[in-house]
Amino acid sequence: MRTAKFWMGTLLAGALALGYGCGSDANKDPTPQDVPQQQVPDAGADAGVVLTLTDAQIARVLQVANEGEVMLGQYAAPLATDQAVIDFNNQMVTEHTAVKQRLDALLAAEGITPEDSPLSLQLQAEVQQLMDVLQGPNAPAAGAALDLALLSAQLNAHARTAFIGDSLLTPQATNTALQQELASERQAVQTHINEASDLQSVIVLPPVEP
Template sequence: MKSARWFLLTALALAGAPAWSQGSGPTDPQIAAIVVAANQADIDAGKLAESKTQSKDVKAFAQQMVTDHTGVNKAAVDLVHKLGVKPETNPTSDSLKQGGDANIANLKPLQGVKFDRAYIDHEVTYHQNVIDALDKTLIPSAQNAELKALLVKVRPAFVAHLEHAKMVQASLPQTQ
């Protein structure tokens, strides 16, 4: 069963709705916290999927999510350290963490095809929301050129993840 609350939280959080007023975007320290929280949510879900799925396609996708998102987080943390920027938690990063926790709670009791379907359906929605947030909020709001460059650099990976998730999604049997 998909968590409508999680999808709503993710969409609102990644769009920046709870964090800043209309017309202003997140600051660089807030963007850093959002990037880390968004990636960590996907790392945690990927680790759960690696341990639960019996599907080789889902397992391969989950492994790729853990590897790629861990790499993005490392690059983001390395950059903020280099720049002397301290990630600043904010309602968006907090909402992403809560949404990630809710997603894990939703996925844990599921088994087999129901788990695979819920995990992959979430990944499709999540990656589309991340791409939208990158394009509409995070990249335009980033003030530091190196931070903006990192966001631009990782965007194609999120597009590739979305396409990969859609491929896996199309191959899964429908659940009742």
């Protein structure tokens, strides 16, 4: 149920800024075809009103975030050509599947039934948008350009999760166990952001042979 409107344009802009600002300078200026950009919805009349979330809605956002990372990893691993990029995406499938299972067990133990919100539905749509861009006519066909695009999708999704977690989820969660889970997932997401940024930097500026 739509209980409040929110600044989705601001959220996405912040997520993109966070994701592409965590690597080296070489990672800040990829070519347009390397970076799948999401279309930011027009905030319009929604600007100035922040979304309020219950613990049940926060739980669903976390579920969707982890499900999206698994989907991206499963899609990207078979397409990547760089072994490190393949390994990273397989790692995302393994780790986010484990996190989702841990989260589901926590929610069952705490008696929290996940509930969709405008935010969780939007995040589901964004993952599909990323997949559509990666499969679209303007996506790189193969090689380093495709590897960069696949990593950019991972950075986009992880940075979005980090920004939303910091700005909306953590400040509003009331259940202690859920708060602890948010902190744990936030730390893991930051690690993934740093790893993906480092991989991108290596592909953009490979080590120089002596």
